[in-house]
Amino acid sequence: MFSDELENLSWEETTERIHAKTDTDVRRALSKEHCDVEDFMALVSPAATPYLETMARLSKKYTEARFGKTISMFxxxxxxxxxxxxxxxxxxxxxxxxxxxxxxxxxxxxxxxxxxxxxxxxxxxxxxxxxxxxxxxxxxxxxxxxxxxxxxxxxxxxxxxxxxxxxxxxxxxxxxxxxxxxxxxxxxxxxxxxxxxxxxxxxxxxxxxxxxxxxx
Ligand code: SF4
Known part of the structure; x- marks a missing residue:
């Protein structure tokens, strides 16, 4: 169950690992086509702040590649x-x-x-x-x-x-x-x-x- 998976994670330790990510880690993540969990932590870390515009451009590229120029409304x-x-x-x-x-x-x-x-x-x-x-x-x-x-x-x-x-x-x-x-x-x-x-x-x-x- 999802709750069992969560029990195996330490919130504090994960937070520490995210905050320990460096500029090099962020650049490496941005250069990869397939990111792993370590890359994800780099991209949500404070070290990624200067790269928000870069991430927004990449996000746009991947979104359009997968969904085209569509907006789904409900x-x-x-x-x-x-x-x-x-x-x-x-x-x-x-x-x-x-x-x-x-x-x-x-x-x-x-x-x-x-x-x-x-x-x-x-x-x-x-x-x-x-x-x-x-x-x-x-x-x-x-x-x-x-x-x-x-x-x-x-x-x-x-x-x-x-x-x-x-x-x-x-x-x-x-x-x-x-x-x-x-x-x-x-x-x-x-x-x-x-x-x-x-x-x-x-x-x-x-x-x-x-x-x-x-x-x-
Ligand atoms: S309607 Fe409001 S109070 Fe009720 S479960 Fe949803 S968020 Fe909570």
Whole structure:
């Protein structure tokens, strides 16, 4: 699991190694076509600061080589702002006394229609807070079903799920998952996510494994 890999890494030692990188290390990394982990550490080190413009040019070159001159756009749509978590940086945290909404099927479809009136968007991202009791997997599955007539590519950004739940949502047309891991620093993660399911570091970070197990 991803969390086991993280356990094998020392945050402090890795930070020290990054800060020890030199100008020579950065130049070597920039001259290579295939970078390894040591090269990556050089490129994110303070020694790489004078090379930001060089890196930006290389990044542009590789991006265009792989993707061409394309911009991919998606429309995020919150179908509920109801949430049982307490993330300190988010206005939707459970202690905030604000009105909460879980859109009905009719309201969801109205949103889809309103989006299509704006522009011919095809990529929809369904977003929720974390309230599995009231807006869980069956609710998300239904929102996906309702979206199919309007959009050709459906993604979700919801609470981390079990592998079988990701697999279930795939059956309803879900093509991808966005999940932010706000920090990989376990102690700091606990400060930003003090309560609720999202406070469970391993559950969140291993969500990426479960997505993979489900073939997402
Ligand atoms: S889980 Fe998401 S919606 Fe809920 S408080 Fe945290 S960041 Fe906000």
């Amino acid at each position: 429309v995020p749509l919150y179908i509920t702002n109801s949430c049982t978590n307490s993330c300190v940086y988010c206005g939707f945290h459970i202690s905030n006394p604000m009105p909460r909404t879980i859109l009905t099927e009719e309201e969801i479809v109205n949103e889809y229609k309103a989006i299509k009136k704006l522009a011919p968007f095809e990529n929809l991202l369904l977003v929720t807070g974390e309230n599995p009791a009231k807006a869980g997997v069956p609710y998300i599955a239904r929102a996906l079903d309702l979206a199919k007539p309007y959009f050709s590519n459906l993604k979700i950004e919801v609470m981390p799920l079990k592998a079988e739940e990701y697999a279930e949502l795939k059956k309803h047309g879900m093509n991808g998952v966005i999940c932010f891991q706000e920090t990989y620093h376990k102690a700091n993660y606990k400060i930003y996510h003090p309560r609720g399911m999202k406070s469970k570091f391993e559950w969140r970070v291993n969500g990426f494994d479960r997505m993979g197990q489900a073939g997402v």
